[in-house]
Amino acid sequence: MFRYIVRRLLQMVLTFFGATFVVFALTFANQDDPLQALAGERPITESQRLALTERYHLDEPFLTQYWYYMKGLLTGDLGTSLTGQKIGDMLVNAWPVTMRLALIAIVLAVVISVTAGVYSAIRRGGAFDNITLFLTLVLLAMPIVVLAPMAQLLFGIQLGWFPPTATRDASLYALFLPALVLATLAIATELRVTRTSVVENLRADYVRTARAKGLTGRRVIWVHVLRNSLIPVVTLIGVDLGGLMSGAIVTEKIFNIPGVGFNIARAISTEDGPLVVGFVSILVIIFLVVNLVVDLLYAALDPRIRYE
Amino acid sequence: MTVTKAHIDVLPGADPRAPLLEVNDLHVEFRTQYGVAKAVNGANFRLAAGETLAILGESGCGKSVTAQAIMGILDSPPGFITKGQIKYRGVDLLGVAEEQRRKVRANQIAMIFQDALSALNPVYTVGFQLAELFRIHRGMSRKDAKKRAIELLDQVKIPAAKTRVDDYPHQFSGGMRQRVMIAMALALDPEVLIADEPTTALDVTVQAQIMGLLADLQKQRNMGLILITHDMGVVADVADRISVMYAGKVVEEAGVYDIYSRPAHPYTRALLESIPRLDMKGQQLNVIQGLPPALTSIPQGCAFNPRCRFAKDPCRQDPAPPAYAVAPQRTARCHFFREVLGE
Numbered sequence: 240m241f242r243y244i245v246r247r248l249l250q251m252v253l254t255f256f257g258a259t260f261v262v263f264a265l266t267f268a269n270q271d272d273p274l275q276a277l278a279g280e281r282p283i284t285e286s287q288r289l290a291l292t293e294r295y296h297l298d299e300p301f302l303t304q305y306w307y308y309m310k311g312l313l314t315g316d317l318g319t320s321l322t323g324q325k326i327g328d329m330l331v332n333a334w335p336v337t338m339r340l341a342l343i344a345i346v347l348a349v350v351i352s353v354t355a356g357v358y359s360a361i362r363r364g365g366a367f368d369n370i371t372l373f374l375t376l377v378l379l380a381m382p383i384v385v386l387a388p389m390a391q392l393l394f395g396i397q398l399g400w401f402p403p404t405a406t407r408d409a410s411l412y413a414l415f416l417p418a419l420v421l422a423t424l425a426i427a428t429e430l431r432v433t434r435t436s437v438v439e440n441l442r443a444d445y446v447r448t449a450r451a452k453g454l455t456g457r458r459v460i461w462v463h464v465l466r467n468s469l470i471p472v473v474t475l476i477g478v479d480l481g482g483l484m485s486g487a488i489v490t491e492k493i494f495n496i497p498g499v500g501f502n503i504a505r506a507i508s509t510e511d512g513p514l515v516v517g518f519v520s521i522l523v524i525i526f527l528v529v530n531l532v533v534d535l536l537y538a539a540l541d542p543r544i545r546y547e
Numbered sequence: 548m549t550v551t552k553a554h555i556d557v558l559p560g561a562d563p564r565a566p567l568l569e570v571n572d573l574h575v576e577f578r579t580q581y582g583v584a585k586a587v588n589g590a591n592f593r594l595a596a597g598e599t600l601a602i603l604g605e606s607g608c609g610k611s612v613t614a615q616a617i618m619g620i621l622d623s624p625p626g627f628i629t630k631g632q633i634k635y636r637g638v639d640l641l642g643v644a645e646e647q648r649r650k651v652r653a654n655q656i657a658m659i660f661q662d663a664l665s666a667l668n669p670v671y672t673v674g675f676q677l678a679e680l681f682r683i684h685r686g687m688s689r690k691d692a693k694k695r696a697i698e699l700l701d702q703v704k705i706p707a708a709k710t711r712v713d714d715y716p717h718q719f720s721g722g723m724r725q726r727v728m729i730a731m732a733l734a735l736d737p738e739v740l741i742a743d744e745p746t747t748a749l750d751v752t753v754q755a756q757i758m759g760l761l762a763d764l765q766k767q768r769n770m771g772l773i774l775i776t777h778d779m780g781v782v783a784d785v786a787d788r789i790s791v792m793y794a795g796k797v798v799e800e801a802g803v804y805d806i807y808s809r810p811a812h813p814y815t816r817a818l819l820e821s822i823p824r825l826d827m828k829g830q831q832l833n834v835i836q837g838l839p840p841a842l843t844s845i846p847q848g849c850a851f852n853p854r855c856r857f858a859k860d861p862c863r864q865d866p867a868p869p870a871y872a873v874a875p876q877r878t879a880r881c882h883f884f885r886e887v888l889g890e
Binding site for chain 1: 615618620649650651652653654657658660662665666667668669670671672679680683684715717728731
């Protein structure tokens with residue numbers, strides 16, 4: 240187990256360098272005239288242009304730029320955004336709110352999809368099963384660019400149940416609506432997978448044994464069947480959590496939440512290379528860690544899985 | 548341990564002097580989208596304490612379904628008990644409320660299954676799965692329940708029970724897993740044990756050990772044992788009486804000696820003739836021609852008539868042959884049992 244974790248961590252180092260390299264190359268190739276993009280409509284004088292080019296090494300070849308960047312990164316300096324802010328500071332500002340949003344969303348998603356999935360599996364073919372099937376299909380078919388503004392309009396503005404926008408220090412309550420919007424996508428797939436997995440396990444021989452032992456129906460389901468059924472669901476939860484942590488670009492933009500997605504969206508539109516790479520690098524690490532945790536969770540759920 | 552069987556009054560109305568288990572005219576059908584499959588069509592038998600009754604038959608003859616109906620773990624839907632009685636100590640279990648019925652399982656009637664690897668939950672330790680019985684049915688603490696689990700593993704002769712209690716099912720060998728199943732079934736001292744092909748998934752030497760263990764435990768506890776099998780060899784060694792099932796009916800019931808020496812039903816006879824024997828080396832093996840009937844369309848009259856070499860006109864017409872008393876304690880559902888016996 241220990242050796243497995245070490246090996247995975249070493250793999251993560253390689254993946255990290257590979258990923259940042261690709262992202263760096265992509266933003267580099269995408270750069271047209273970042274200085275003009277930064278200045279907007281205003282003209283830039285030649286001397287300003289020279290000074291800025293010098294500061295950001297914009298005239299150097301790609302590999303040299305990447306080298307400068309990596310040198311900074313490895314010494315703990317994430318660099319400076321083209322707007323002059325320290326990228327490290329921006330991360331510290333953006334992360335907490337995205338993190339909270341992601342955690343609320345994933346908790347909502349897991350609680351709703353697992354309970355609803357189990358119930359529709361027990362009464363498969365019944366009214367509840369059919370209604371959830373219909374709802375999940377509708378949710379799956381609805382892009383978040385439609386869902387988020389609709390939720391904001393209905394619950395945030397017309398009914399006024401929740402604040403329509405959130406700030407950096409938003410309370411859990413203010414983050415509930417955007418989190419729910421984010422959760423819906425995860426719910427749809429997680430619910431279907433839970434249901435299928437539980438249906439499959441209900442037919443297993445060990446369920447018959449558990450019933451022959453005179454256990455209550457509730458115990459058979461929630462103790463014996465559920466743990467066996469959760470294994471495929473955990474994979475999905477991991478992927479979803481990684482996605483949520485990376486910030487929901489659309490949702491954060493619509494609810495005006497200054498999180499990671501919000502910043503990345505802005506950085507891309509202003510061609511702010513260092514900022515994009517800075518955020519994405521951290522995202523890569525988070526994805527890798529979440530995936531490692533998921534793999535370790537498998538072993539915790541299913542003793543037959545042992546990592547060497 | 549101060550809790551004894553008498554303190555746990557799980558089934559009100561049970562009369563200790565009534566027969567241990569009686570199945571009368573049991574009918575079970577499965578309602579599927581392809582039609583109604585009549586899996587059990589009037590099964591009858593009795594089981595006394597300390598007795599071993601073997602239920603013998605081909606796959607699909609309704610023997611496992613009968614067992615599940617007795618346990619009350621039939622998947623319903625699609626399975627439905629349409630008629631009959633299952634009497635335990637005089638109480639018809641089919642009329643008992645589910646909450647009461649649940650307590651009968653494991654406490655009074657327990658069951659072990661064919662393939663212990665799939666019948667045990669793969670994600671919990673065997674200790675957990677054993678201790679669970681004591682925690683749920685006896686309200687014991689985790690610690691006491693685990694202690695009992697270790698004792699049980701000892702009783703079924705699992706070496707180093709103290710350490711093995713924390714192992715998972717996949718860490719045991721096939722024979723050891725079946726011992727764990729047996730320990731689980733016997734945990735709450737049931738009076739009836741139903742063993743559904745307990746040795747089919749095991750190799751021959753281990754089969755003998757498991758059957759020996761079952762026989763020992765049965766003797767110690769004076770349990771009634773229902774042994775469901777298609778293996779005539781296993782039956783000859785341990786059974787007191789045999790019920791031969793065909794297409795959901797008990798076609799012959801008799802003591803083990805009578806069945807082997809003078810079968811009264813053509814099906815039983817055909818089964819016995821199809822056992823490979825060493826002195827028949829080089830000769831063609833006798834087989835029963837044809838296939839068992841589809842349960843959705845059981846032939847009129849005697850269900851065995853299309854495959855039977857004794858069949859005559861009455862066999863092909865309803866009503867099906869009744870259970871003729873061939874001798875005391877011995878029945879056969881064949882109009883021509885005298886011919887079968889006498890030939």
